[in-house]
Amino acid sequence: MNTNISTKIDIEKIVNSRISEVDFENLVFGSTFTDHMFECDFVDGEWQTPKIRPYQALMLEPSAKVFHYGQAVFEGMKAYKDDDGRVWLFRPEQNQKRINISAKRMAIPEFPEEYFMDGLITLMKMDHEWIKPGEGNSLYIRPFVMATEPGVVASRSNNYKFMIICSPVKPYYKGEVRVEIAQKYSRAADGGVGFAKAAGNYGAQFYPTKLAIEKGYQQVIWTDSNTHQYLEEAGTMNVFFRVNDTLLTAPTSDRILDGVTRKSLIQLAQDMGISVEVRPVAVKEILEASNNGTLKEIFGAGTAAVISPIVSFAYDEKEYDLPRLENSYAQQLKKRVTDIQYNRSEDPYGWRVEVKL
Ligand SMILES: Cc1ncc(COP(=O)(O)O)c(C=O)c1O
Known part of the structure; x- marks a missing residue:
């Protein structure tokens, strides 16, 4: 550049x-x-x-x-x-x-x-x-x-x-992040402005987020506005799920911000040999994966927090805990991306741009 x-x-x-x-x-x-x-x-x-x-x-x-x-x-x-x-x-x-x-x-x-x-x-x-x-x-x-x-x-x-x-x-974040899956409110709708960083998107999140905070959660995982059956974003971050050793994240759409961190992590994960599926992620499959022990990680991804691991989520007033993993994908990917950002590693992608002082 x-x-x-x-x-x-x-x-x-x-x-x-x-x-x-x-x-x-x-x-x-x-x-x-x-x-x-x-x-x-x-x-x-x-x-x-x-x-x-x-x-x-x-x-x-x-x-x-x-x-x-x-x-x-x-x-x-x-x-x-x-x-x-x-x-x-x-x-x-x-x-x-x-x-x-x-x-x-x-x-x-x-x-x-x-x-x-x-x-x-x-x-x-x-x-x-x-x-x-x-x-x-x-x-x-x-x-x-x-x-x-x-x-x-x-x-x-x-x-x-x-x-x-x-x-x-x-x-950005300090401490453990517990989230609630949205069942009533929506962040964005088809044909709306969810894919844009429009100020009003954020203002509209504050009330449902306040309700979640009052119940002891830090953030809301937003679901699709039509059915509330698909997981879309976590607070003001894109969201990733690890089921067994596969990383899942929703495709971008009218309702989802095309995050720079998200696309960088998808690339890094693929290059690390991790299987990544970009497809709609159903609430049902994540509940099942949690119940049968195959849900390993959930994390948010965005510029402010880089990667924000989620320790538990709530759905239908029930709490689901995530396992505490050594050497999680979240940790590995965070290291990869921050090593590039802080010029501690090679940058084969040409993502880093120096400001010559
Ligand atoms: C709604 C929303 N989703 C996702 C992200 C993550 O995007 P990025 O990785 O470009 O910061 C952000 C933050 O910018 C956001 O506001």
């Missing part, structure tokens, strides 16, 4: 960095932000000259359409620092493409590829000191677009703001 900058970006640098105030050992995921942010406005039918300026609050009219009609999409990606201080992105072109797939579904104008990449690389170079080396440390990068045109009339906005903000993070 070409990482030379060709886009003109207006840059205003911070006067005093906030970095010395940050306790990098005790970060709360997604709540500390780096010194700078990238910003580009869509007005008069085109994207204007992008800017990087100190991270700060925005001025928006209260009638801006994003607040009323939820016309907003986002991405989640990470930068990693290796032990030599080199900075790496993981498959950034996938996020660049996906934000435009999401944007299209939400009638948001596509953001030019070179603006995205040049903005991202320039921001990484400016704020690279916020990326700490070491397992689990990374910079979570949040590109997003929102509808900024004022007017409480339910129609697509004429104006938008594209932004990238960055947050230094430690690993």
